[in-house]
Amino acid sequence: MSTIPSTWRQFQLFDFTPIRDPSFQTNDALYSDSSLTSINATKSYLVIAVSNSYLKIIDPNNFITLKTFLAYDIDYTISFIRPIPLSSQNSNENLLVTLAEKQGSPSIMKLWDLNKIIHINNIDEDAYKFKFQTQAQISNGDNSYPISCFQCTIDLSCVAVGYTNGKVILIRGDLLRDRGSKQRLIYESNDPVTSIQFNKFEDLLYVTTTSKILTVITTGRNQGKPLRILNNKSGVDLNCTDVDIKSQNLIVGKPDSILYYNHINRIQTINFEMPKSRIFRYSDNYLLIISHQQEDSVISTNKKKLISRVVILDLLNKHSSFNLLIPNSLINHIFIMHDDIYLLSNDGVLYKLHEKPINQQIELILQRNLFPVAYTLAQQFKLSNEVLLRIQKLHAEYLYDHQDFDLSIDIFIKCLSLFEKEVTTEEVDDFIMNIITKFKDSANIPNLAKFLFALYELKLANNDHITLLLCCYCKLKLINELDEFITELNLEDNNLQELNFQLIINLFKECGYFKQVIKLLYKLNQPNLIVEIQLNELNSSKFSKHIVKQCLKYVKSLPIDELLLILIDHSKKFLDYCPLETTELLIKVFTCKYRASEEKFDLFKEDNLNKQEHEDIIEEKENNSTINDYRTFLNYLSGLSLGEEEVKDIETETETEEFSEPTYLPPKPSLIYPSFISHPNEFVIFLEACIESFEKYQGNVNDKKDLLITLLEMYLSLNKLSEQGETQWLEKARELTEVNSTLFDSTSLLLISHIYDFKEGEVMAKVQAGVEESLFRSYEISNDVEGCIQVIKKYGDIKPELYKMWLKFIISSQDVFEKVSNADFKFVLTKIVDKRLMNPLEVIQVLTENQNEYVTLGLVKDFLIDYFDSQNREISNNSKLIEYYENESTKNSHKLTELLTKPFIIQNNKCSSCQLKLDFPVIHFKCKHSYHQKCLADNIIVSVNNDSRNFPEEDINSRQCPICSNELEEVRAVRASQFKSKDNFEVFDSALKETHDKFKFISEYLGRGVMENESIILTND
Secondary structure, eight states, X not given: OOBOOTTOEEXXXXXXXXXXXXXXXXXXXXXXXTTOOEEEEOSXXXXXXXXXXXXXXXXXXXXXXXXXXXXXXXXXXXXXXXXXXXXXXXXXXTEEEEEEEETTEEEEEEEEEHHHHHTOOSSOGGGGGGOOSXXXXXXXXXXXXXXXXXXXXXXXXXXXXXXXXXXXXXXXXXXXXXXXXXXXXXXXXXXXXXXXXXXXXXTEEEEEESSOEEEEESSSOOTTOOSEEEESSOOOOTTOEEEOTTTOOEEEEETTEEEEEOSSSEEEEEEOBSOOSEEEEETTTEEEEEEEEEEEOSSOTTOEEEEEEEEEEETTTTEEEEEEEEETXXXXXXXXXXXXXXXXXXXXXXXXXXXXXXXXXXXXXXXXXXXXXXXXXXXXXXXXXXXXXXXXXHHHHHHHHTTOHHHHHHHHHHHHTTOOTXXXXXXXXXXXXXXXXXXXXXXXXHHHHHHHHHHHHTTOXXXXXXXXHHHHXXXXXXXXXXXXXXXXXXXXXXXXXXXXXXXXXXXXXXXXXXXXHHHHHHHTTOHHHHHHHHHHHSTTSTTHHHHHHHHHHHHTTSOHHHHHHHHHHHHHHHHHHOXXXXXXXXXXXXXXXXXXXXXXXXXXXXXXXXXXXXXXXXXXXXXXXXXXXXXXXXXXXHHHHHTXXXXXXXXXXXXXXXXXXXXXXXXXXXXXXXXXXXXXXXXXXXXXXXXXXXXXXXOOHHXXXXXXXXXXXXXXXXXXXXXXXXXXXXXXXXXXXXXXXXXXXXXXXXXXXXXXXXXXXXXXXHHHTTOHHHHHHHHHHTTOHHHHHHHHHXXXXXXXXXXXXXXXXXXXXXXXXXXXXXXXXXXXXXXXXXXXXXXXXXXXXXXXXXXXXXXXXXXXXXXXXXXXXXXXXXXXXXXXXXXXXXXXXXXXXXXXXXXXXXXXXXXXXXXXXXXSBOOSSEEEOTTSOEEEGGGSTTOOOOOTTOOOTTSOXXXXXXXXXXXXXXXXXXXXXXXXXXXXXXXXXXXXXXXXXXXSOHHHHHHHHHHTTTTSOHHHHHHXX
């Protein structure tokens, strides 16, 4: 009874078919012939050795004898038949080697070409034995010992023969081409040789005897000595060895085991307790074992029955592929024909073992629910992924039904990698959804998390799967797995930017996993959310301020676009905890000095919390520092960074910054104004820094105006809130308005100055708004003579009406009149006359309007005398000009009349163009310039006597002197512009309002001829 290892399963993966000899019990029996000595097959034929020296060639398809011939002398016995497989040196698939022996005579080995033998006809029977391709005689002393084993290489270059007297003879040569051979004794002992096997990799021969296992080299001389003894304690039975095709290791069948030997030592043992009569290696994996056993008879207890057990072991997969009991028979011969195993028993029955198709094998195994075995076989036979996927699905479903959920999910995960590329996405999604549904119970959440993580690794997970995976980790409180997943998250393989961030963040918050959510957001490049969580969720701990500082360091490593968004949303929180450090950052950002830190700040570094002591020192310095302006702030930062060293000068400290080119456009400072609520000092520092940067980078003027008015309001509000009566803020406000007087918006400046009672600002605002009269009225109401004088002298030329107001104010009361000096009074009168604001009569009316006793005529006596003198001079000058213009007009009219009515003599003898002597044809102009006709641009042909009868009148009249044409064009252009100006009423009205002497302006305007007929004037010209 055979005992297969307990871990080895038994299957029936081969079909068993007994084939009865069709010529059984006839004179022409085939393989049932009792005289059969050997049997084997080539690619096309079945060959049988019978009747001592005869060979039968049989068609294996229908078992018909094709040829029977005498291969040796009649007293020889054919003991071995070996087919020669195809090789690089052999292209014939029907070559056959036979070895015959005769006691007392050398053994004879012959190589036959069965294709040639089949086609030989009409020769004597004795002649066939000479139709071999190669022959070799093998001698063993007196040749009295029979041959126990025989082997040859596939190219027939080496043949080994073992004898029962312990000798092994090696024949070398080119036997395939019959080029001769040599033989020698390579091993000799007293134990019968039971098997010989070639190791083609090491050029040696495995030799087994009844007591030893050893190796002998097949090259060189060894004096009959073994190369290495592999086992000297036990030998091997006859026909119980074979060679592994791939490894060339020796396989030895022992009654209780199967041993493996390489050319050095034993390498493996398989416990398999069963008597072994013959072993046979089939294909790469199978080992066929024949066991002849005796079994007690049921009829007679004293009689033993012979039985043969056939077992096929799958050595690769460690299971039995076939197990058969053949009663009352012994298996004597094994051979391969058409890739099937054939067994010949002593009762003349041929048994065919055919391996089932792989699909049938898998189905048989699946029926026994041995899914791993089926899957392994499918992989070995390289079946499609569809088959592999079906096996894995069945396996996983089986495990799930038997509530082995852990192993089931592992198999389901393996299924993911088996989907073909041609499989639609819907099929994969349906499979995934089915698994998620199966394992959605709370007890199976760990397995569901494992499956979802596998989806992510295989790049099959969508955003919903990843979200569900994170939920599973949170539900199971698998912090380490959650950290590892977030750390290894690959943003390139998944469109993770579409994740439901809000759901994940809320989930992490509920579980208290703030560190993990920040890591995830850091991975997904969501700095705004990171800062929001840091500031709004973590700052309730005892390290609140320190956490805000760390967060501030993190944002300093961000690009400007992301940083600006964060500062707009969260800078108030930063200012509450780190006012000076935040102010420094804001200044850099809004003055184009910000540069992101090259070294990224790690928010998750454990030793960050160990810096509390250093932070406390900085906090103490901040609390003990009073900083009110930007310059002091820079000095403070320098001192903070240098410790005990001397503070550097501001200009040298910022020298490199001044020459550095900005890398981005400065944002509007107004974006960050709301953040400075409750931080007025920091706001002042920020505004001063921004204003200073505008001078360097030439920022937008409107933004600077906004900065100035905001800074002024901060100065005035701080001055108002000052309890100690400090005047530094008021001085700063005055300085700011004086330096930037032209940039303040008058309306805003006036409003702020009024709210905070800032007189200087009110004055500037009214001046900018063009309401100097209102400013003058304010001084007038308060009887501030000096203020009125300052306004008059400063803005009188801009607003001349102020002089009239000043004159009326002087005589409004005796107190005011007495405070004004004669020089100031004369100054006003002079300005009134020069700017023609009032005539003398109007001045007198103003002075005498209130009939004041302190106002006398003597005040204006000099003013009137000077006025009359100037009027007399003007009248005299005007009379002279009229006389001059009349004379000039008379002369010009006389000249024009002579040109139009009287002929004149032309005395030019040179061309006015080329300065050469005139010759005909010539052209004369009334301006007394003469030209050759060829020197004129249009080259007009005229008669010698300048007769114009041959030319059209318009051509003659259209001729112009080249010298005088430019001057004429200028005159015409002036006249045209004068006529054109009469239609532009807006220009006329604007100029009339701006002039001081409107009558003179209108006179000059009419004098340009704008009232004359344009067509007539142009025609006369």
